[in-house]
Amino acid sequence: VQGGQTALLMFAWQDADSKLRVVVAGSGGGIGRALVDALLERPGVARIYALTRRPDEGAAADSRLEQRQVDIGSDDALEALAASMSEPLDLVIVASGALHSETFAPERRSRDLNAATMLEVLRINTVVPALIGKHLLPLLDKRRPAVFAALSARVGSIGDNRLGGWTSYRASKAALNMVLRNFAIEYGRSHPRAIVAGLHPGTVDTELSKPFTGRVPAEQLFTPAHSAACLLDVIDGLKPEDSGGVFAWDGQPIPY
Numbered sequence: 001v002q003g004g005q006t007a008l009l010m011f012a013w014q015d016a017d018s019k020l021r022v023v024v025a026g027s028g029g030g031i032g033r034a035l036v037d038a039l040l041e042r043p044g045v046a047r048i049y050a051l052t053r054r055p056d057e058g059a060a061a062d063s064r065l066e067q068r069q070v071d072i073g074s075d076d077a078l079e080a081l082a083a084s085m086s087e088p089l090d091l092v093i094v095a096s097g098a099l100h101s102e103t104f105a106p107e108r109r110s111r112d113l114n115a116a117t118m119l120e121v122l123r124i125n126t127v128v129p130a131l132i133g134k135h136l137l138p139l140l141d142k143r144r145p146a147v148f149a150a151l152s153a154r155v156g157s158i159g160d161n162r163l164g165g166w167t168s169y170r171a172s173k174a175a176l177n178m179v180l181r182n183f184a185i186e187y188g189r190s191h192p193r194a195i196v197a198g199l200h201p202g203t204v205d206t207e208l209s210k211p212f213t214g215r216v217p218a219e220q221l222f223t224p225a226h227s228a229a230c231l232l233d234v235i236d237g238l239k240p241e242d243s244g245g246v247f248a249w250d251g252q253p254i255p256y
């Protein structure tokens, strides 16, 4: 994978004559919104379905952008969404996720663990992307290259974990990586040109990271726009043999 390229008009894996149909789930989040904006800069993109809990009144006025208010945690809602899509998809990016909320915070140590919180974090970060894959992977065109990417996190790497803490979030992202690997194997059989990958966006200045970025040096804290540009560069460089892997914002693979 090559990161850091200047933004291309079309993805490297895209067939020259194809017009991309894209889904961004969690499009109201910091990185999700920046991804939608960056994708709208690309003339190769024909349609963006932006899935969100609350449609954004201030979203870019662009006829290619279609906001859909969808409960991405609902099997039924995702089934209805998939049934409403008449054309095959080329790129699905799951940009939803949670580290904290009004009711929970990441655990510092094991005695902070709480069953309800752990289940909720696993639901949001693992079950939701899995359900999105269940309903949208079948919409990828078998004949064309396509990418299904979900935002994971470096802290979901078991091999890279030397600090501990954040058990629910770490476990939810490690489990997400396994879900993605399974999707890659299954769809590698039926859709040989499809690529499934996890992406680490860097440490990005969003609501999700806000309570935890106090000690992050300014140069290591990305704007959502910078992260989105890097992530699209990484997606640009993905090859079928990368399917099932997890890659950082600079294209470097992250160990499981």
Ligand SMILES: NC(=O)c1ccc[n+]([C@@H]2O[C@H](COP(=O)([O-])OP(=O)(O)OC[C@H]3O[C@@H](n4cnc5c(N)ncnc54)[C@H](OP(=O)(O)O)[C@@H]3O)[C@@H](O)[C@H]2O)c1
Pocket: 025, 026, 027, 028, 029, 030, 031, 032, 051, 052, 053, 054, 072, 073, 095, 096, 097, 098, 099, 124, 151, 152, 153, 154, 200, 201, 202, 203, 204, 205, 206, 207, 208, 209
């Ligand atoms: N920011 C970072 O430093 C960082 C680092 C590593 C990984 N990540 C990952 O990057 C992804 C995006 O994070 P972000 O920084 O953009 O966070 P964010 O600004 O908080 O956005 C996350 C979005 O996820 C959706 N979401 C959150 N809770 C949900 C729930 N219970 N049900 C359904 N949707 C829910 C919402 O989308 P809608 O508003 O559209 O409904 C929300 O706006 C996450 O998976 C996160 O783990 C972020």
